[in-house]
Amino acid sequence: MPVDVAAWAEQIRSGDIRAVSRAITAVEAHDPHSEELLRTLFPDTGRAFVLGITGAPGTGKSTLVDRLAANYRKAGHQVGIIAVDPTSPYTGGAILGDRIRMQGHAGDAGIFIRSMATRGFLGGLARATGEVALVLDAAGKEFILVETVGVGQDEVDIVRLADCTLVLLVPGLGDDVQNMKAGLMEIADIFVLNKSEREGADRMEAELEAMLHLAPERAGWKPRIIRTVATENKGIGELAAAVEQYREQSRNDAAQRAKRLEHWKRRLLALAEEQFLRRIISGETGESLLDALAGEVAARKKDPYAAARELLTHAEKSWERK
Amino acid sequence: MPVDVAAWAEQIRSGDIRAVSRAITAVEAHDPHSEELLRTLFPDTGRAFVLGITGAPGTGKSTLVDRLAANYRKAGHQVGIIAVDPTSPYTGGAILGDRIRMQGHAGDAGIFIRSMATRGFLGGLARATGEVALVLDAAGKEFILVETVGVGQDEVDIVRLADCTLVLLVPGLGDDVQNMKAGLMEIADIFVLNKSEREGADRMEAELEAMLHLAPERAGWKPRIIRTVATENKGIGELAAAVEQYREQSRNDAAQRAKRLEHWKRRLLALAEEQFLRRIISGETGESLLDALAGEVAARKKDPYAAARELLTHAEKSWERK
Numbered sequence: 001m002p003v004d005v006a007a008w009a010e011q012i013r014s015g016d017i018r019a020v021s022r023a024i025t026a027v028e029a030h031d032p033h034s035e036e037l038l039r040t041l042f043p044d045t046g047r048a049f050v051l052g053i054t055g056a057p058g059t060g061k062s063t064l065v066d067r068l069a070a071n072y073r074k075a076g077h078q079v080g081i082i083a084v085d086p087t088s089p090y091t092g093g094a095i096l097g098d099r100i101r102m103q104g105h106a107g108d109a110g111i112f113i114r115s116m117a118t119r120g121f122l123g124g125l126a127r128a129t130g131e132v133a134l135v136l137d138a139a140g141k142e143f144i145l146v147e148t149v150g151v152g153q154d155e156v157d158i159v160r161l162a163d164c165t166l167v168l169l170v171p172g173l174g175d176d177v178q179n180m181k182a183g184l185m186e187i188a189d190i191f192v193l194n195k196s197e198r199e200g201a202d203r204m205e206a207e208l209e210a211m212l213h214l215a216p217e218r219a220g221w222k223p224r225i226i227r228t229v230a231t232e233n234k235g236i237g238e239l240a241a242a243v244e245q246y247r248e249q250s251r252n253d254a255a256q257r258a259k260r261l262e263h264w265k266r267r268l269l270a271l272a273e274e275q276f277l278r279r280i281i282s283g284e285t286g287e288s289l290l291d292a293l294a295g296e297v298a299a300r301k302k303d304p305y306a307a308a309r310e311l312l313t314h315a316e317k318s319w320e321r322k
Numbered sequence: 323m324p325v326d327v328a329a330w331a332e333q334i335r336s337g338d339i340r341a342v343s344r345a346i347t348a349v350e351a352h353d354p355h356s357e358e359l360l361r362t363l364f365p366d367t368g369r370a371f372v373l374g375i376t377g378a379p380g381t382g383k384s385t386l387v388d389r390l391a392a393n394y395r396k397a398g399h400q401v402g403i404i405a406v407d408p409t410s411p412y413t414g415g416a417i418l419g420d421r422i423r424m425q426g427h428a429g430d431a432g433i434f435i436r437s438m439a440t441r442g443f444l445g446g447l448a449r450a451t452g453e454v455a456l457v458l459d460a461a462g463k464e465f466i467l468v469e470t471v472g473v474g475q476d477e478v479d480i481v482r483l484a485d486c487t488l489v490l491l492v493p494g495l496g497d498d499v500q501n502m503k504a505g506l507m508e509i510a511d512i513f514v515l516n517k518s519e520r521e522g523a524d525r526m527e528a529e530l531e532a533m534l535h536l537a538p539e540r541a542g543w544k545p546r547i548i549r550t551v552a553t554e555n556k557g558i559g560e561l562a563a564a565v566e567q568y569r570e571q572s573r574n575d576a577a578q579r580a581k582r583l584e585h586w587k588r589r590l591l592a593l594a595e596e597q598f599l600r601r602i603i604s605g606e607t608g609e610s611l612l613d614a615l616a617g618e619v620a621a622r623k624k625d626p627y628a629a630a631r632e633l634l635t636h637a638e639k640s641w642e643r644k
Contacts (some may be wrong), residue, residue, distance in 0.1 A: 035627055042625040264616035264626070269599060271630035272637075276598050277591060294586035303364040304586070306359055308593035315594075316638075 003033045009040040012139050017109060020139045024114055027131045039133055041138035048080070049138035049247060052159035052187075053147045060194045064230040065147045071236050072143045073110055080136035083115040084129050084148040084158055099303060110137060126157040127270055133161060159187055160263060163256075164246050166239075167191045169208070171200035175230025185215070188223055189241050196227035196235070206255070220253040221246055280315045289314055325355045331362040334461050341369045346436055349453045363460035370402070371457035371569060374481035374509075375469045377490025382516045384553040386490060387469045393558050402458035405437040406451050406470040406480055424587050430432055434458060448479040449592055455483060479574070481587060485622045486568050487576075488561075490514045491530070493522035507533070510545055516551035518557070539596055542575040543568055567608060594638055602637045611636055 011019035026034040051068075055061050062083070069079045116128060139294040159165050167188035167309050191208055193201060208225050215223075221252050224242050228235030280289050293307040334342035348356040373390075377383050384405070391401045437452060455466050470480045481487050489510035513530055515523060530547050546564050550557030572578040603609050615629040 039625045039627050043622055046622050120412075260620045261613070261616050264619045265612055266635060267626060268612065268615055268619065268629050269602065271626055272602060272633040273595055273599060275630060275634055277595060280591065280594060289586055290590065291583070293584050293590055297586045298582045298591065300365055300368050303361045303590060306592055307363050307590050308597060311590060311594040312597055315598075 005033060005036045005040055008033075008037060009138075012037075012041060012135065013044060015109075015140050017112065020112060020135060021114075023135045024132050027130055027135065028116065031049045034131070038134055041134060045137040045285070047135050048133070048135075048141050049163045049164070049243075050133055050144045050146060051243065052162030052165040053145060053168065054149070054165070055170075055194075057149060059168040059170045060230050061147050062147075064192065064194055064228065064236075065145050067230050067233055067236045068239060069111055069143075069145060071240050073108065075240075077110075077142040078140050079111045080139075080141035080144040081111070081113040081131075082132055082136070082144065082146045083113070084125060084146065085116070112141065119297055126161065127267070127274065129158050130161050130267060135221050156180045157266075160206055160266065164189045164243055164250075165241075166192050168194050169204065170195045171198045171204045175202075185211070189221060189225070189246055190239070191223060191225045192239060193225060193227045194230055197232075201227065220255045221250055239249050276315060284309050286314060323617060327355060327358050327362055330355075331359060334359075334363060334457065335366055337431075337462050339434065342434060342457060343436075344455050346455045349457065350438065350450055356453070358361075360456055363566045364458060367456050367459040370455070370463055370466045371486070372455055372466045372468060372484045373565065374484030374487040375467060375490065376471070376481050376487070377492075377514075379471060379518075381490040381492045382552050383469050383471075383490055383592075386514065386516055386550065386558075387467050389552050389555050389558045390561060391433060391434075391465075391467060392435065393562050395430065397439065397562075399432075400462050401433045402455075402461075402463035402466040403435040404451055404454055404458070404466065404468045405435070406447060406468060407437070434461070444620070448483065449589070451480050452483050452589060479588075482588065486511045486565055488512045488514050488565075488571075491526065492517045492518050493520045493526045507537070511543060511568055512561070513547045514561060515544060515549045516552055519551050519554075523549065540577070542577045543572055598637060601640050602633050603638070608636060608640070 008019055008023070012023055015299060023034070023037055025031075026037065053061055053065055053068075065081060065083075069081055072079045114132060116125065118133065129146060133146065136144050146158060146162060167185075167190075169191060171193070193205055193208070195201075205225055205227070211221055212225075224246075226235060226239045226242050228239055230236070279286075281290060290302050290311065293302065296302040297304050297307050330341055330345070334345055345356070345359055346360065347353075349528050367384060375383055375387055375390075386406075387403060391403055394401045426586075436454060438447065438454065451468060455468065458466050468480060468484060487509050489507075489512075491513060493515070515527055515530070517523075527547055527549070534545055534547075548557060548561045550561055552558070602607075603612055612633065615624065618624040619626050619629050
């Protein structure tokens with residue numbers, strides 16, 4: 001069946017939920033039409049504000065995201081949620097909870113929730129997440145909340161997509177501020193001290209403050225600390241206000257522009273890389289060449305650098321044939 | 323100063339610690355000589371047995387690795403340890419503990435310990451880890467223990483380097499077997515129930531057994547469960563025996579051969595990808611082209627797919643010039 005990409009894009013722009021769902025499925029599956037669709041939609045993107053929300057397991061990310069989304073909905077905004085679990089490379093088991101939780105918003109057309117975990121041989125989760133965000137952006141979602149588990153490089157790559165990054169902490173979870181992953185400290189625009197009714201919240205806030213004081217000066221925005229109890233909806237308004245303040249302040253600052261440029265540099269490299277890899281392993285020759293070379297290297301008959309160069313030469317030839 | 327790679331390789335083969343250290347530093351820094359060195363050493367590799375050790379923070383990985391290494395040393399084997407922290411993409415803060423711990427083996431020339439955390443724009447931690455393992459292999463280390471935090475895709479990629487993978491669990495750490503990351507379950511060859519003097523160890527072992535029973539049948543080796551108390555050196559001998567048993571049984575089996583082939587396919591693709599990326603951003607034109615394209619995309623003047631294609635065309639041209 002021929003796909004009318006222009007009509008599909010138009011449905012997405014009008015916010016048609018089924019068209020949006022279908023687009024996300026196409027993006028995830030690397031459907032041949034997804035690129036054309038994304039290219040068509042691209043000029044309509046760039047209006048949404050993307051929030052990255054990360055934190056260790058048990059910090060209450062899902063609940064916080066739910067409450068923040070509800071807050072934006074109440075203010076009349078369209079919201080998209082992307083729940084990403086980079087720790088589930090093989091199966092989607094760990095995000096079952098997210099799927100269940102989504103049912104709480106069932107029937108509200110102003111909120112769209114999607115959870116992602118799969119990751120193929122080609123292309124990463126960060127790419128797919130970024131493309132899903134583009135679809136939601138084109139569909140008129142004004143706030144896109146990207147939620148991910150706060151560990152590892154994948155998560156850092158995913159959070160880099162965001163305009164503003166929230167890092168969740170919980171008093172007494174064993175991860176005191178000193179042990180916090182350096183990567184997370186550096187990407188946080190706002191620290192959310194969730195479950196802040198718990199013992200140790202004051203001490204944790206003091207430690208965070210001290211650490212922020214010691215951290216190298218950042219141009220423009222100074223990271224803030226907001227206390228919340230997401231399960232009781234406490235502090236959510238303050239958090240939304242802090243996000244708004246960040247947005248206002250960073251709208252025109254050089255640091256934010258540099259961040260966006262860096263963001264697109266990474267994404268372009270990743271896209272080029274992916275197109276390149278697809279060329280290498282495309283067709284029978286590519287796949288069987290890779291198999292043969294891997295066998296020779298495993299048997300120490302060829303070194304891996306020479307083998308990699310043969311793969312490059314193969315890609316080059318497939319270019320010349322075009 | 324001209325570098326005599328052949329002499330350097332010879333020093334490494336003879337186990338010279340300073341030459342090995344220098345090689346690892348060169349590999350990590352992507353020093354121009356590192357590739358030639360690795361190519362020279364490659365035929366001397368493939369003899370070491372690589373053990374991947376992973377588990378959530380707090381499972382006692384470092385202690386277990388220390389004790390297992392001591393066990394191998396006592397049996398007269400040369401040992402290399404690579405401690406990788408993929409959650410520290412920016413600074414090496416989190417692995418300071420590892421660096422301190424290494425001093426316990428100071429003075430033993432039969433053990434070499436290196437900790438890694440940095441990850442550059444080009445190439446990943448998995449590549450660097452694999453290359454460091456090659457250096458240690460060529461230097462005559464018979465067992466190479468690669469220790470990494472058990473979360474995220476990076477860690478799975480790193481553990482994939484190993485011939486045999488140990489996954490550490492601890493009773494009552496909040497991560498019961500049901501919640502265990504699917505990815506980790508599937509890569510484990512041996513489950514190590516560490517801190518097994520704790521309450522809940524029996525229940526956890528029973529749960530693991532049940533889960534292994536439900537898991538899809540694996541050809542050849544059936545994953546085993548070994549109980550240890552690493553801090554008291556308990557169960558370490560049993561663990562080493564299980565590893566040996568795995569090694570014997572899998573030496574000629576088809577599953578292990580397929581695993582090695584898959585391993586090299588991934589590594590070759592990653593190497594080709596890296597060489598390709600280096601071509602894209604090499605020289606002034608590449609870097610400034612990337613900057614310009616990212617700027618146009620951020621301003622929505624060009625879509626990312628068209629921009630990525632321009633990058634590919636640039637790489638293609640840089641090929642033709644060769």
